[in-house]
Amino acid sequence: MKLPLVGGNAAACRWQDRWRQHWHEAQVLLLLAATETAAVEGISAAGSTASARRQTAAADAELLLLGPRQRGPHALPPLPAGVSPALISQVVLEHLGLTPLVVDLGCVVAPAVPHLRLPPPADSGPSRCLSGGQAMAPARIEALLLQGQRWGKRLAAGRPARPLLLAECVPGGTTTAQALLTGLGVEAAGLVSGSLLQPAHPLKAALVQQGMAAAALAGTGGEPPRQVVAALGDPMQPLAAGLLLAAAEADLPVLLAGGSQMAAVLALALALAPPPLRPRLAAVAAVATTAWVAKEAGSDLALLLERIGARWGVEPLAFAADLRFEAPDLHPALRDYERGYVKEGVGAGGLALLWQLSGRPASALAQACDLACRQLLGDGRLPSGNG
Numbered sequence: 001m002k003l004p005l006v007g008g009n010a011a012a013c014r015w016q017d018r019w020r021q022h023w024h025e026a027q028v029l030l031l032l033a034a035t036e037t038a039a040v041e042g043i044s045a046a047g048s049t050a051s052a053r054r055q056t057a058a059a060d061a062e063l064l065l066l067g068p069r070q071r072g073p074h075a076l077p078p079l080p081a082g083v084s085p086a087l088i089s090q091v092v093l094e095h096l097g098l099t100p101l102v103v104d105l106g107c108v109v110a111p112a113v114p115h116l117r118l119p120p121p122a123d124s125g126p127s128r129c130l131s132g133g134q135a136m137a138p139a140r141i142e143a144l145l146l147q148g149q150r151w152g153k154r155l156a157a158g159r160p161a162r163p164l165l166l167a168e169c170v171p172g173g174t175t176t177a178q179a180l181l182t183g184l185g186v187e188a189a190g191l192v193s194g195s196l197l198q199p200a201h202p203l204k205a206a207l208v209q210q211g212m213a214a215a216a217l218a219g220t221g222g223e224p225p226r227q228v229v230a231a232l233g234d235p236m237q238p239l240a241a242g243l244l245l246a247a248a249e250a251d252l253p254v255l256l257a258g259g260s261q262m263a264a265v266l267a268l269a270l271a272l273a274p275p276p277l278r279p280r281l282a283a284v285a286a287v288a289t290t291a292w293v294a295k296e297a298g299s300d301l302a303l304l305l306e307r308i309g310a311r312w313g314v315e316p317l318a319f320a321a322d323l324r325f326e327a328p329d330l331h332p333a334l335r336d337y338e339r340g341y342v343k344e345g346v347g348a349g350g351l352a353l354l355w356q357l358s359g360r361p362a363s364a365l366a367q368a369c370d371l372a373c374r375q376l377l378g379d380g381r382l383p384s385g386n387g
Contacts, residue, residue, distance in 0.1 A: 011282075024098075028165045029164065029166050031168045031169075032057040033126075034105075034234075037172040039129070054109055059077065059084075060086040061169065063086045063090055064086050065113040067094065068090070072112060074109060102114070102116070105123060107126070108125070124136070130175065130207060130232045134214070136229070141229055144235060150242075156252045164252060165354065166256055166257060169345060171195075176261075177260045179212075180232055180264045181267055183217050184311070186267060191260075191300045192299055192304065256288065257350020257353075285317065287317070290348055292338075292342070325337045
């Protein structure tokens with residue numbers, strides 16, 4: 001499996017062809033969630049403080065729907081450098097004429113834009129810190145899985161069936177992704193990316209080991225996947241996995257827009273799926289991320305996906321968009337991506353790939369992002385926001 005850019009085997013070509021034909025009909029879902037894991041000092045750069053990270057998802061959703069010219073009620077949390085990847089996603093959606101459905105799965109701060117919030121027990125606030133081994137109640141996991149499956153079946157029943165693009169904004173979510181993968185029996189330590197300049201591998205590993213011990217999980221893959229996600233996960237994961245399971249049953253193409261977090265969603269869906277469904281699941285879904293994640297020296301998404309594939313006997317599909325911000329005339333906040341300060345989030349990589357599948361060049365997306373960034377920040381450098 002080749003991660004960088006569109007290419008690979010016959011299954012990858014079939015997946016691309018379906019998206020090239022039907023990208024304009026895509027249903028885009030942005031799943032917002034929160035976890036108390038994000039409050040751990042040094043775990044995330046999606047906001048400079050734990051308090052700031054509580055409104056990251058709301059601020060990113062507002063930027064996504066309102067655009068860079070209109071200020072949302074919630075300020076984008078300050079970053080060490082760069083600008084929120086929600087800017088990239090907003091530019092793609094606006095130019096392609098697609099409107100996302102924003103789903104709030106229990107964030108402390110709700111976005112001040114149209115969105116859907118699920119009733120309890122699916123919405124029970126942020127998940128607890130994974131280090132305690134009791135992140136969510138089993139009833140909530142079941143409700144989220146069932147809701148995802150219901151939505152997936154409804155989408156697949158449309159005429160024509162609309163392909164599905166799943167995006168997320170979950171501060172602290174790469175750590176819950178590593179925890180979920182580890183609990184499911186995938187050796188993920190040192191491979192998972194993160195929002196920090198250098199992924200916090202020792203801190204992530206320590207939290208995961210604490211959570212595994214507290215939940216009495218062996219990490220050999222023998223425990224029920226529902227038990228693992230309840231102990232160590234976040235609300236986005238079971239809802240997205242439910243959607244993916246229903247999509248696989250209906251042969252509905254899915255673009256998992258993200259990096260490590262969407263790899264964990266794929267792993268959870270494979271763990272939950274009956275063995276005969278797993279090959280079809282791997283064929284309909286593809287992880288799509290940014291070049292900054294794909295080429296990051298401090299993580300290895302390609303190897304992570306290979307281990308997921310080996311664990312469940314499938315060959316995952318994954319691509320990286322061509323988008324780069326290397327041109328010297330681009331806004332400095334965009335060029336910070338090339339320095340490693342911002343890498344992925346809010347579906348940026350998957351939507352950048354969708355831009356290419358629609359027949360548009362990545363260079364044109366870089367220029368459109370530059371215009372949007374200047375509208376948001378002005379011509380100077382005012383680092384802000386991150387999904």
